[in-house]
Amino acid sequence: MAGDAVVASEIKVPVGAEPLPGDAEVERSAAGPAVGIVGLGHFLPEGIMTAADLEAATGIPEAVVRVKLGLHQKHIAAPRETVSTLGVQAARRALADAGVGPEAVDAIIYFGSPHKDYHVWLAAPRIQHLLGASRAFCYEVCGVSAGLPFALESARGLFAVRPDVQRVLLVGASTESRILNYRNERSRFMFNFGDGAAAALLERSDGRARVLASAFYTDGRFAEFVRIPAGGALLPASHATVVNGLHFIDVCDPPKMKSLLDPITLPNFVRVGKEALARSGADRPDWLLPLHTKRSLFEALCEAFDLPAERGVYLEDTGHMSAVDPLLALARLADRADGPVKGERILILTAGTGYNWAATVLRWEMS
Numbered sequence: 224m225a226g227d228a229v230v231a232s233e234i235k236v237p238v239g240a241e242p243l244p245g246d247a248e249v250e251r252s253a254a255g256p257a258v259g260i261v262g263l264g265h266f267l268p269e270g271i272m273t274a275a276d277l278e279a280a281t282g283i284p285e286a287v288v289r290v291k292l293g294l295h296q297k298h299i300a301a302p303r304e305t306v307s308t309l310g311v312q313a314a315r316r317a318l319a320d321a322g323v324g325p326e327a328v329d330a331i332i333y334f335g336s337p338h339k340d341y342h343v344w345l346a347a348p349r350i351q352h353l354l355g356a357s358r359a360f361c362y363e364v365c366g367v368s369a370g371l372p373f374a375l376e377s378a379r380g381l382f383a384v385r386p387d388v389q390r391v392l393l394v395g396a397s398t399e400s401r402i403l404n405y406r407n408e409r410s411r412f413m414f415n416f417g418d419g420a421a422a423a424l425l426e427r428s429d430g431r432a433r434v435l436a437s438a439f440y441t442d443g444r445f446a447e448f449v450r451i452p453a454g455g456a457l458l459p460a461s462h463a464t465v466v467n468g469l470h471f472i473d474v475c476d477p478p479k480m481k482s483l484l485d486p487i488t489l490p491n492f493v494r495v496g497k498e499a500l501a502r503s504g505a506d507r508p509d510w511l512l513p514l515h516t517k518r519s520l521f522e523a524l525c526e527a528f529d530l531p532a533e534r535g536v537y538l539e540d541t542g543h544m545s546a547v548d549p550l551l552a553l554a555r556l557a558d559r560a561d562g563p564v565k566g567e568r569i570l571i572l573t574a575g576t577g578y579n580w581a582a583t584v585l586r587w588e589m590s
Contacts (some may be wrong), residue, residue, distance in 0.1 A: 255383040255566035258586065259430020262323070263554040264316025266309055267541065270299035272400070272417070275293075279412060280405040286412075288540075295544035297402050297417030305340040306333075306396035307349040309420035312352050314394050319423035325356035327389045328424070331380060334361045334374035335395035335420070336545035338402055342454065350394055368514055369439075369575035370395060370546030372583040376437045378425050389427055396420035397545035402451060404471035413472060413513060414539040417542035421550035431557065432569065432585040436502035438495040440580045442487070448480045449473075449576035462513070482580070489520070491580040493527050496572050498542055499582040508570035508584070511535040512552040515543040524572065549573055553585075563587035 272280075273296045288294050292529075300309065310333065331354075333347040340346065347361035366373040399416040413461040425434070431550040448543060451472050453464035464470060474480060492513075502510060511530055514519060515538040525532050534580045536552035544551070549571040556562050556569070563569060 228537045255379065256381050256427050257429050258405075258425055258434045259428045260423050260427065260432045260434070260553075260585070261430040261548070262317040262319075262321025262424035263317070263422070263431075263557055264313045264320055265419065265547075265551045265554050266312035267298045267314065267419045268300045268304050268309065270301060270418075272297050272299050275421050276416060277405075278525075280412075283411070283414070286373065288413065288502050291517055291519070291540050292415050293515070293521065293537065294390075294415045294542050295539045297400065297415065297500075297513070298419050299408055300398045300418040304334065304398065304418070305346075306338070306398055307334050307340050307346045307353065309349050309418070310335065310346065310394040310396035310422065311353040313396065313420035313422040314392060317392065317424050318354075320354045321426075323390070323426045325354045326358055328354075328356040328359040328390050328392045330378075330391045331356060331359045331361040332374050332378060332393050333361070333395070334366070334370035334393060335400050336397040337367065338397070340532060346396070347394070352366055356392070356508040366546065366579055367575035367577065368543070368545050368548075368582065369573045369579040369581040371549050371573060372437045372439065372544075374572060375425075375434050375571075375583050376439075379434060382427060385500045388479070391425045392422060393425065393550075394420070394422045395546045395550060397547050399472070400522065401538045402469055402470075407468075407471065407473060409477050410472055412474075413543075415542040415543050419541060419544045419547055419551065421547045421554060422551055423553075429586075429588040431589050432553070432587050433584055435504075435568075435584045436499050436569050437583040438498035438502060439582075440491055440495050442491070442513045445480065445484065445578040448475055450475070459535070467478035473541060488574075489523055489527065490523060492572055492574065492582075495580045495582040496528060496570055500568070500570065502588070503568065503584040505568045505584065507568075509567035509588075510556060510569040512556065512569060512571045514548040515541070546573070546575070565590045568569050 278285040453469035572584040
């Protein structure tokens, strides 16, 4: 993510972020059937790119990669590994964790990277087929790196309006290491992009972690800054676009983007986090699961929510995997001996270029 860290005590929440929801709105947000996570799974490809490898590819000193970017290594997909193949591996593990078979799934929502196996193509149906979940209908939710809260909110709505839906499988994956041009200085803040997948099975119950509430904020001024320039309707693929390297992710005006984004990055994270907490009836979180950012921003987020860094999960061994990060972090947190206890609130906090900031609050239900 862009922007140097802001001291948490100096945060000014943007105009329009207040007032936070009152009691009546909290009750409306919590209304509807209980929706809980009953199974978690993740899959990381075997390929590894270390901080030293990144120095060799970019010229950025290994110490800077480790300390400032907060990256010790990231996983790299093999040539035939795609979001659908990585995603189905994570999905199988989530179902095994829940102790149910693919035939028990009613719906599948893919929420991962839009850089998929093919252009203008849905990964969800292929995941359904490879998984053997023939009863499940499938669709996709795209929020790029902010995708998980959007998918969780979509699933809650699905449970609310479809009484016949009992289980929904969320699957996210990323192979965005493939869209990086390490010689392009403009895309430097994205050099932490790695590959991997995570999945969660949701059920009509409190589960291991109940989904309580979400919040979102969009600032469309940033819609044109980060993109793959060629291959879309405005600049179709051609020999020239390939030769000129226009099929890698790029930032069209880094100084302008930085000047606009730096002052609002942390305040907007805090804005959606506090709103989601208020909607869930809580004042503060007990755990923080953010997307992977540079370490200074992670530390500022912990400070802003009055949490020690040990109460956050920082993915320095994977880097940033589009929308996958918070769900992988949740799976790791669930496996920790010193992890959450019953009743604790877990704040998922993420953002995606475009720009969206998003948050979801979970309540841990396991004793």
